[in-house]
Amino acid sequence: MIQRRDAGATWSGNHRYRATEVLLPGDLDELAEVVASARSLRVQATRHTFNDIADTDAALVSLERLPTHVEVVDGRVRVEGLVTFAQLAPVIEAEGRALHNLGSLPHISVAGATATGTHGSGVRNGNLSSAIRAVEIMDADGRMHRIDQTHDRFGAAALSLGALGVVTAVELQTEPTYDITQQAYTGVAWADIAGDPERVLGGSRSVSVFTTWGDPAHDLVWAKSDDGTPDWVEELGGRPVGDDIHLGRIRTVDNTTPRGTAGPWHTRLPHFRADALPSDGDEIQTEYFVPLASAREALAAVKAIAPAFEAQLLVTELRTVAADELWLSPAYRRDVLAIHFTWRNDTAGVLAVLPSIEEALAPFDARPHWGKAFTLPGESVRASLTRVDDFLAAAREVDPRGVFRNDFLRRTVGL
Ligand SMILES: Cc1cc2nc3c(=O)[nH]c(=O)nc-3n(C[C@H](O)[C@H](O)[C@H](O)COP(=O)(O)OP(=O)(O)OC[C@H]3O[C@@H](n4cnc5c(N)ncnc54)[C@H](O)[C@@H]3O)c2cc1C
Structure with missing residues (x-):
């Protein structure tokens, strides 16, 4: 029998779902029944998004009672x-x-x-x-x-x-x-990071830079390698942080994966351990993607306006993503720099500062992270996505009744 529960809120509580309820089918036949009778339907999964992408004004559906082979x-x-x-x-x-x-x-x-x-x-x-x-x-x-x-x-x-x-x-x-060894380092000068971001972010298999765009004590290079501890960070003046790790202004608790020793990929690639609360918990996240080739200029543009958003910021994380062929991907046919912001959980305050960042990044054709908070108008989002029309055609063809459309999709991609 199809079960039901309250729609609740996103993981950090920043968005309370407008949906009337969550339907919980027990098998694929019940899922088909839910889908075929729905006027509007979105899937609620683990709720780690920071906007209304998963919302609707009718019911949501969850797959949590379906088999998980x-x-x-x-x-x-x-x-x-x-x-x-x-x-x-x-x-x-x-x-x-x-x-x-x-x-x-x-x-x-x-x-x-x-x-x-x-x-x-x-x-x-x-x-x-x-x-x-x-x-x-x-x-x-x-x-x-x-x-x-x-x-x-x-x-x-x-x-x-x-x-x-x-x-x-x-x-x-x-x-x-494969095994990964990771280490987090302080002491790498911002001038070296922002002066040659491709060198720093490309130094190991996976590199993140944490910063609050001002206080150098918050700047951290976190490198994950499959060939032991990397020399290049120490050559740039990096010193391992030891056990007492701080990610900008996030309250640091014992929630990170082991550093300094080799371990299986899945125990080192995530920053946060599966058995602990990740990040801060009381937060909102935003992320924009710009071409990696423009990384230096894009970082300078954000740095120049940092005083305008600094009060809302817990921490920024810089990462890279390689190009792909997926039509709505922020990395569609371009290697990108991902500029991420973990904000205090203050919706009005965050929405007030986002336009200035979006304006600063506009010359770089920034694309937003679909699961995070952004205020870019639909026309800017669509202009940055070369295959958006193909995506809209595919969605309309497979879902002519518009069951899987919602306000988020109308507002951002024009579906
Ligand atoms: C602490 C924290 C750290 C994060 N770190 C990162 C990070 O390192 N990198 C990064 O890129 N993002 C990160 N995110 C963002 C997060 O990974 C994404 O927003 C992701 O989409 C969350 O997935 P979810 O299933 O939890 O969310 P949900 O909101 O449950 O689902 C996401 C979207 O997928 C749809 N969906 C889910 N399941 C299905 C399905 N079966 N069929 C059809 N549609 C489906 C939903 O309708 C919704 O639109 C982080 C978020 C948090 C809270």
């Missing part, structure tokens, strides 16, 4: 239903396999993260959606479709914003398992 076949892993990276990783690790990268936390769902282009860092690492090789989607009539890389709508389906239907399973590319 994880199966490795021919170098790929097929993941069903509401599985998180924390659940997926040890299963494939036990079979000697790994993913190419992970985000800063393993608590998020595979389907929700890939629907929004969630990413880690690394100049050679595409976002998590780029590992998708096939998706199984239930359309608005309750019919199943398998869309693999040979399908002409694959570029829309692997990073779909939930607009093509309910993703019931994904297949991800895996690779042989």
